[in-house]
Amino acid sequence: MDPSGVFPTSYRSDRRLIRTRWQALVLALFMVLLLAAPYMVSGRIIAILNMMQISAVIAVGLQICTGYAGQINLGQAAFMGVGAYTASILASKTGLTFLLTIPLAGLSAALFGFLFGLTAARIKGFYLALTTIAAQFLFHFAVLNLPSTWMGGSNGITVPPAELFGLRLVSETAQFYMNLVVATIMIAGAFGIVRSRFGRAFVAVRDDDVAAGIMGINVAATKANAFLIGAFYAGVGGALWAYLIRFVGVDQFTLFHSIFFVAMIIVGGMGSIVGALIGVFTIRIIQEIIATVGPNIADSVSFLGGDIVFAGMNVVLGGVIALFMILEPKGLMHRWNILKSSYRIWPFPY
Template identity: 35%
Template sequence: MGILRPAGEYDTSYAADMATIRQPWQWGLLAVFLLALYTLPLYASQSTVSLVNRIGITIIAVQGLNLLTGYTGQISLGQAAFMTTGGYISALLVNNQGWPFLAALPVAALGAGVIGLIFGLPSLRVKGFYLAMATLAAQFIIPWFTRNAFPEVLNGAQGLNVNAPTILGMEFNNPQRYLYLTLSILIITTIVAYNVSRSRLGRAFVAIRDHDLAAELLGVNPFKYKLMAFFLAAVFAGVAGTLSAHNIRHLNSETFNLIDSVMYLGMLVIGGLGSNLGPIFGAVVVEILIELATIFGPFFIELFPSTAAGAVQALRPLFFGTTLMLFLIFEPRGLAHRWQLLKAAWRLRPFSH
């Protein structure tokens, strides 16, 4: 990965070879970028800050899915269901038990992880499309459970109102404040996802994705690593679900639905499967597309009087579906691949090869 380095310069230590950020100016760029994000509330409108919040939370969910689908190659249509699980656990702990948010978050993440592990069990017997069906079952059974089980606690289909999180006396009760929380957790999950993908664990995932029998012969236990991938994906989903529930302050069985699960998969493909930049590119592009649908919706009302107010709801799936199909046909490796090509072209400039 010695991209963006002049020829003839080599790493002189293993630490340098393993380093993620190789050049001092890259540290500078990163710092400027993070600073720009953290100071966003100072110069951006409230709706922009809300959008960035939503994108950040979506990125976390897609990062989890990337570990499972992108690196391990197991199709999951249940990511939103694990977000529901995490959201409910955290909402109950914070609202009813009075737990501090920072204690509830890891418990919710682990709880979602355990549920993810249970629905990952069929991966021991079936794979590919059959596994997608098993995770689809999670997408029906978990929301059903929240609608019907323990109505006195979970409040049925109405769902729960969720308190704003309080950390060290500070209440994160508006989008501007919440942004700090979202960004900080997003940085942690990005570091975790990145390091999982380049460690022994990530290499085992990739081995299973590329050829599970060959991986087994090389000493990678497919059962163990598949379950770990399911667990990790659900933990990320649990974190994202918790953050989202405390952000919109309300949660019911439809907050994270099948369409969301489909969209996360779509974001992953649009961004780039099995790449750490993929979830970030994909989530940003798709969330902005959806935002465009909200902006362009009113113009369509005049064109299609039959849909009236439904134009926005119609444009969202239309924009998303069309983008996804075009990417699948013309750029199946996603935006991350384009980005790599762009970087390589920059490095080799002025030569084309």
């Protein structure tokens, strides 16, 4: 809902993303802050920001697939893995520049996602979620059982650093800017996709796929497209991940990681790009807190054994998913919108 006095006078202005001067100002300030971040905060925080940017790309893809098109996707980590492996194989075997490997990684992941999305021609609902779980298992199987000269088997692949004009992008700061540029392009693209005719078709299919079909939308193709776009984002994120960690292994892309991404969009709010970003921020902060305090707790409480960080992460994120589904299924974004509209119309109730 727009603030008082702001009303569109043409279709073009009705479609605008930035509707008030205040919003433009805040956005500009936010981008300036991000650009200046490496000079303002310490290395540890830059590392966290790097992870957040990569997760943001992947979670936004999942948001398009699940939040907008309504297709439950429990294989986002596998799609990410396909992208990461494509990028690392291309980079280590052929020495292609990252300017090419990142889009190619996205494309190969998109192809993989599209293949599984094609099953949408026959099935729907949580049956579709099952095919994405199958994607997860088949990805593992393929990596571990194909000849190890292809995909490194269980040893993984070491990735050479990204290079631009002879500069090696190895420092966290350099990678931060690379991630920032890619993430900005991808997220801006996501805003474009969701208000295009494809995005409107996604929403129609999500709300009622039978009705959408009657209105003339090709439902199966729309669902397959949703998987294609979601997997493309995952592939690009996977490529960034490969360049950040400089090593890919099959353990980095499990069903659990897929569920972490699902947790991000549920917490942030389904059906909102900004919501996905809020979700990424919240979940990554939670993960960071657990990773920091987990070992301390393990030291003081003796009966809690083993891998407390991973276990604690699972408990907290599983609990967060369940709590949000029960208490606030629309996520934090919905709360924010309620707050926003209430201060805009203050002091009137509606």
